[in-house]
């Protein structure tokens with residue numbers, strides 16, 4: 257009985273320190289991990305669906321534990337589709353940007369693609385990434401239109417390649433968005449707070 261109590265206490269201490277560590281987990285800039293990667297952070301420009309600049313810098317920041325999975329996706333491409341590389345569109349998203357996006361899409365068909373800031377998005381935690389593929393010249397692959405339309409076989413193959421590389425690296429794809437991948441699932445983020453802008 258005493259042993260059981262001690263074991264439980266130990267488990268509790270371990271769990272508490274794990275959670276404390278998880279909350280402190282830093283955001284890292286993924287561009288340092290592979291020089292071939294292309295940054296196309298549209299929310300740092302006016303070329304996005306809001307027509308407004310929402311980010312101060314065109315950087316892709318992710319939690320360290322999520323970022324470190326990405327080289328595995330690139331290694332998959334190196335092996336199965338030589339010359340292909342990752343092209344980043346959106347990573348950590350400050351809650352302030354989430355609120356601005358929500359105000360713009362609220363009540364429109366695009367609202368299904370933007371999380372209500374009251375609930376938040378996994379992007380606010382630095383745990384999700386929106387990305388596509390680029391060829392060895394750094395040119396974006398044709399994945400078809402983001403929302404509607406019939407796809408060609410080449411577009412289907414390109415989307416499949418991206419999905420295979422990311423799933424191989426341990427990411428989970430969001431079913432309605434071919435470009436969105438979670439590095440940590442929602443329930444594992446319980447107890448954490450959205451990241452503050454670094």
Ligand SMILES: [Zn+2]
Pocket residue numbers: 346379384385386435436437
């Ligand atoms: Zn996303």
